[in-house]
Amino acid sequence: MKACPTEAIRVRNGLAEIMEERCVDCGECYKSCPVSAIIVEQDDFNEIFNFKVRVALVPSVLIGQFPSRITTEQIFGSLITLGFTHIFEIDSVVDIVQEGYNKMTGQKDEPTPRISSFCPAILRLIQVRFPSLVENLIRVKPPSDIAALSYKSALIDKGLSEDEIGLFYITPCAAKIASVKSPVGEKTSTVHGVINMEYLYNKMLHIILNGEASEEQHAAGDLTSMGILWSLTRGESRHQAGRSLAIDGISNVTHFLENLEDTENSQIDFLELRACDESCAGGALISGNRFLTVERLNGRARIIQNKKRQDKAVFQDKEYWLDPIPPRPMMVLDNDREEALRKLNKIEDLLKILPGIDCAACGSPTCRALAGDIVRGDAGPEWCVFLQELYLRNGKISLDEADRINSGIWGSEREYRSQIK
Amino acid sequence: MELSYDIGGGDFVNAGRASSAVKGILKQLNISAVLIKRVVIALYEAEVNVAAHASAGKISVSITKDVIRINIRDKGPGIADIELAMQEGYSTASKEVREMGFGAGMGLPNIRKNSDTFNISSTPGEGTELEIINRLSN
Ligand SMILES: Nc1ncnc2c1ncn2[C@@H]1O[C@H](COP(=O)(O)OP(=O)(O)O)[C@@H](O)[C@H]1O
Ligand code: SF4
Ligand SMILES: [Mg+2]
Numbered sequence: 212m213k214a215c216p217t218e219a220i221r222v223r224n225g226l227a228e229i230m231e232e233r234c235v236d237c238g239e240c241y242k243s244c245p246v247s248a249i250i251v252e253q254d255d256f257n258e259i260f261n262f263k264v265r266v267a268l269v270p271s272v273l274i275g276q277f278p279s280r281i282t283t284e285q286i287f288g289s290l291i292t293l294g295f296t297h298i299f300e301i302d303s304v305v306d307i308v309q310e311g312y313n314k315m316t317g318q319k320d321e322p323t324p325r326i327s328s329f330c331p332a333i334l335r336l337i338q339v340r341f342p343s344l345v346e347n348l349i350r351v352k353p354p355s356d357i358a359a360l361s362y363k364s365a366l367i368d369k370g371l372s373e374d375e376i377g378l379f380y381i382t383p384c385a386a387k388i389a390s391v392k393s394p395v396g397e398k399t400s401t402v403h404g405v406i407n408m409e410y411l412y413n414k415m416l417h418i419i420l421n422g423e424a425s426e427e428q429h430a431a432g433d434l435t436s437m438g439i440l441w442s443l444t445r446g447e448s449r450h451q452a453g454r455s456l457a458i459d460g461i462s463n464v465t466h467f468l469e470n471l472e473d474t475e476n477s478q479i480d481f482l483e484l485r486a487c488d489e490s491c492a493g494g495a496l497i498s499g500n501r502f503l504t505v506e507r508l509n510g511r512a513r514i515i516q517n518k519k520r521q522d523k524a525v526f527q528d529k530e531y532w533l534d535p536i537p538p539r540p541m542m543v544l545d546n547d548r549e550e551a552l553r554k555l556n557k558i559e560d561l562l563k564i565l566p567g568i569d570c571a572a573c574g575s576p577t578c579r580a581l582a583g584d585i586v587r588g589d590a591g592p593e594w595c596v597f598l599q600e601l602y603l604r605n606g607k608i609s610l611d612e613a614d615r616i617n618s619g620i621w622g623s624e625r626e627y628r629s630q631i632k
Numbered sequence: 633m634e635l636s637y638d639i640g641g642g643d644f645v646n647a648g649r650a651s652s653a654v655k656g657i658l659k660q661l662n663i664s665a666v667l668i669k670r671v672v673i674a675l676y677e678a679e680v681n682v683a684a685h686a687s688a689g690k691i692s693v694s695i696t697k698d699v700i701r702i703n704i705r706d707k708g709p710g711i712a713d714i715e716l717a718m719q720e721g722y723s724t725a726s727k728e729v730r731e732m733g734f735g736a737g738m739g740l741p742n743i744r745k746n747s748d749t750f751n752i753s754s755t756p757g758e759g760t761e762l763e764i765i766n767r768l769s770n
Binding site: 472473555 | 633651652655656657659660661662663665666668669672673676695696697768
């Protein structure tokens, strides 16, 4: 509950509830929950069989998770065994993404710093917590989308019809799954489904270790070292002109943006911001160790260091721009200023009586969050265990009432309750 | 709503506490990002000036639905020639302060630029008082 960067989680009836309008889908709760109470939604794997042509869109971090002795051929072969017919390496399109970034530089009226839209959790974080910065987001679609669009049109050029092609994105990213289900800056999502990498990794490893990986070769995409490293920290920033900065980890990003909001001229041209520590190598759905993943990908990039792309990157103006990204401010207490001020005063008054130790026993992550919940009518001051104790002693509430409140928060099945009674 | 904060001279770590608290409050009141930024920049520069040039200061903030008034009063050397201090680029900041990245001489001019009403008064040897008033209507 406390891991959430936008304080979107409350505990009610013994379950974690997520306030949807605040959630940025960063996956922090999923990574940190001690009892695995958070579930990442995903599509049924068998949906791939609804299509004749079943494309696996594969990011480099998938390969980086496997031990070095397992070859790329085996990894791709295991995907074929699982039922895919085509494999496309997403990170082979980063030259096209870079082409889009280049198109934006030098445009006079663009606000600086320009902020990458690569990470969907950052995109949403900016919408809800830093709405003043939405204009700074670079409106170039991320590699996964451009990969899907460009590979689809390549297959259509080869004579396949659009409705027999199913595009499935294998992702390390909780935010990506959410952004396919409700896209930002796009009318509909380009891919037909997202596949949770954590789920797939075990199946793939099993196939490979049993020697069942197909020997057919299907990988497409012209991967360079720039592509392999793109989704890691500094993967984008090192290729940008001017002063650029790479920041990973959502709390680091939040601190930085707090300061950026107040600066008149930051003198920074480009910001690469990633929600996960070690960027996508630390994605919520990565099973392997993120530092080893980074190390393996660096090794892989070194081997093809001098490789150049065969064809020229072509940025399709019609398809590759994101639509304007609307702000989604969540901090506002009330649209009526006077009412908001009244609520704010009430919150400050409540904070004077709440203990201020942020124990979270009330089901809200901090005392200030509880005060906000009380003012919104979603909780009462007696939900605070310290105030409850006071109210009990001076007879303001009964034991039964206190009991009802506590099970409303932590559920009635808690064992300690029967033990205490 | 009334708020108050203390800042110590030389305390660059806590300079910025008041401005970030005020920012959080204004965001909850649905005030435009442009107006928030003006208030925050002005207040932050004033906080830094107390840390850089004075020995102790007190900030009082009053917010109504139409206006935010900020008063910053410090004990310190004061400013002998206010007109000179208000000039862009003028600074008496020490070498140490400059090394920390402050002391470009743009603080006071930026405070004036970002407030609708700006008043400054000072008694040399005693201290300085600033008043920053911004309307909150969009
Ligand atoms: N609170 C203060 N107390 C004493 N002197 C001050 C104060 N604020 C500003 N000054 C004087 O005015 C000068 C200009 O201030 P400012 O424009 O903020 O530039 P800077 O702080 O970068 O030097 C300072 O160098 C200092 O001499
Ligand atoms: S850093 Fe990568 S894995 Fe993590 S949220 Fe962002 S895009 Fe997803
Ligand atoms: Mg100054």
